Amino acid sequence: MKKLLLTVLVLLAVVASMMLFSCAGGETEHLYVYNWGEYISDGSEDSLNVTKEFESYYEELTGKRMKVHYTTYPSNEDMYAKISSGTSNYDVIIPSDYMIERMIKEDLLAPVNIEAVCEKYGAECYYDYIGEDYRGLFYDPDNIYSVPYTYGRVGVIYNTTMVDEEDLGGWELMWNEKYAGKILQFNNSRDGFATAQYMLGLDVNSTDRADWESAQRRLLEQKPLIQSYVMDEIYNKMESGEAAISAYYAGDYFTMLDINEDLGFYYPERTNVFVDAMCIPKGSQNPETAALFINFMLSPDIAIANAEYIYYASPNSLVFEDEGYIEEMGPEAMEILYPEGFNFAEELNTYAYRNLDDKTLDMINSLWEEMKITGGLPTSVYVITVVLVVLIASMIAAVVIVKKRRARWY
Template sequence: MKKLIRFFLVSALVSGIILYAISSLNQSEGYSSGNTLTIFNWGDYIDMDLVKQFEKETGIKIVYETFDSNEAMMTKIEQGGTSYDIAVPSEYMIDKMRQEDLLIPLNHNKLPNLKYIDDRFMDLPFDPNNKYSVPYFWGTVGITYNPTLLPNKEFNSWHDLWDPDLKNEIILIDGAREIIGMGLNSLGYSLNDTDPKHLAEAYNKLKKLTPNIKAIVGDENKLLMQNNEAAVAVLWSGDALDIMWENEDIDYVIPEEGSNLWFDNIVIPKTAKNVEAAHQFINFLLDPKIAAQNTEYVAYSTPNKEALKYMDPEMVQDERFYPSPELTDKLEVYENLGKKNLSIYNDLFLEFKMYRK
C-alpha cells in the first residue's frame, strides 16, 4: 500500500515538473505575442534558408512547427491551443476544413505573386477561385518500381500491372479513390466517373489484379519498397520521391492512361493572429526565384510556372515529375463526388479487398 502511494506521488511529481518545464519553454520562445508568424507544415517541407531570409527582410519572427498527417493537423487547429498563422493541408482536407469553418478567406490583393501560378493549377474543384488556398506543391499517383528486382519489365501503362509475371509483387495504397480511380483510368474512364456500369467494369478489372497483389497498406509502403520487400507499388509521387531518396534503384512512372493530380496547399487557418504577416509570407513563397529555390530543396513539383525558368533544367525536364502537356491533360483532380457516390467507391474498394482469387 505504502509502495502504491509512493508510486502515485512520484508519478504526480514528475508530471508536474514536466508540465512546468513545457510551459516555461513555451514562454521563453515567445509564442503568444509580438510580430511573429507561426507556420504549421509537414516535416522537411520548406528550405529553412528561406525562412531566415524572410525573417531578415521583414523583421517578423517565424515559429515553425511540423505535423505528419492531415488529420493530426486538423485536430490541432480545431483545438486552437496554438495560434497557427499558416498551414499546409492536402486538397481533400481543404473541403473538410472549410465545412468546419477552420479557414480564413485569402485577400488576393495582398498576393500579387499569385499570377505566377500556372493556370492549370488555379480554380480547381476543391477550392473554386482559390478563395482559401494557394497551391504549394503538386504530384500524381503512379507506379513505383524497382528495375533491379524486375529486369526486362517496363512500366508505362496501368495495364502493365496485370502482367501474370508480377504474381504477388504489387503493393497498393489503402485508398478507395486511388485504387478505384486506377481501375477506371485503366479502362479509359475518368477517375471521377460515377456511372454504375463503369464502376462495375472497373471492379471486375481490379478483381483480376488480385493474384498480383502482395498487400494493400498505408505508410508502410515506403518501408517495403525501400527494403526491396516489394518490387512494384501504386503510390503518390511524393512518397515515390521519398523512396527514391533512400533507394536509388527505384523508378517512378505516371501511367499513360492518366492518373490523379494532387496538391498540398497553403491556407490561413482560423487560429491565425497575424493574418497580415501570413499574406506577406505566402506572397514571398510565390515569388518565382524563391519558389525555385524552395522546389530545388523540397524536390516535389511546383505549380509556379515562372519558377521553372530559374530551376535546374534537368529537374524541369524530368517527365516523371513534370509530365508532358499531353499527359498532364489526362491527369485529373479528385472531384467531390458527394457522400453517396463516395460510399459506393468505398464499398467497391472493400469488396475488392475481400476478394480472394
C-alpha cells in the same frame, strides 16, 4: 451531443494554451504551419531551413520576433479531421485540390489577401509569378482561398532488374501475375480504387455504385498478387528491392531513386493529377502573417529550395523557368515532372479527385473495407487455435476434477 464533447475539449485546449502562452511573453509572434510530412525544405542534408529563414525575414521586415511552429500530417483526411473539429489554431495548411473544395464548401477556409498584406508590410508580392495554367482551377475558381504550392501526377514505379520491359506501359502491370507477391497497392481507398478505375476507364468521381463495384471486382482479383497495402512504407520496400511494382506520386519516385538506382517510372495513359495549395484556415489567429508566409514561400530562393528538396513540380514560374533549377534537376527529371505537351488544365479537369458527398464516401469506404477483409487466414492458424483451445479446456477440466476429488477427501 458531438457539439457538447467538442465544447468541453475546446475549453480544455483553450485553458491549456492560455497557461502556455502566459509564460511565453508578449514580444514574440507565433505562426502555426501544418503540412504534409517531408514536404518542405527543412535544413537536413545541407538544404535551406525554410522556417528559420522566415523567422529572420519577418524580424527584418517588422522588427518583431517570430517563432514558426511546424507540424505535419500523413493525409488530407487526418488534416481535415483536425481542422474541422475546431480545436486547432493553425495559420497555414497545404491540402490537395478535392480537400480544398470540401473545406471551402464547409466554410473552413479564410481568404488569402496576399496582395493587400504585401502592400501593408511593404514586401514584394510574388503571386503574379504563379503560371497562368495554375490559377482559377476547379476547387477555387476565383483564387480567393488558395495559392498553389505543387502539382503532380501518380505514376507506376518499378524495379528495372525485376520487371521485363515488355510488361510496362499501363496499369495492367499491377495486375500481372508474373509479379505476384512483388506488387504494392495504396492503403487508402481513394487512391487504391483509382488504379482500377483508370485502368477500366471509369470516372473516379462517379456516384454510381455499379461503377465502384466493378472497380472493387478488379481489386479483389488483384488481392492475391499484392505483397502489402502501404503508404509511407513504400519507400523502404521499393528502395530495398523487397517489392518490384507500386503506384505512387512522381515526386517521391526521385526520393527513392536517390537510394536505389534500379528504379524506373512511367505514367499510365490515364492517371490522377493533383494540386496541393497553401490555405489559411478560418480559425487562424494571424491570417496576415499567414499570408506573408505564403508569399515568402513563393519568393525565388525559397521556392527553388523547396522544389529541389521535395522533387514535386512547381507551378511557380520563378522555379520552373529558373536555369539553375533546370540544371540541378537534370533532363530526365524535368521530362517526368514537366512533360512536354502536357495539358495541365484539361488533365486536371478530367482526372482529379473531386469532393464527394458523405453517402458516396461512406459507400466507397465500405466497398474498400469489404475488399480488404475478404479472405481469411491460412487454415493452419485455425487448426492451431482449435488444438490450443482443446488443450486449455482439458487442462481446466483436469484441475476441476482433481479439486472435486480432493474436496471429497477433506
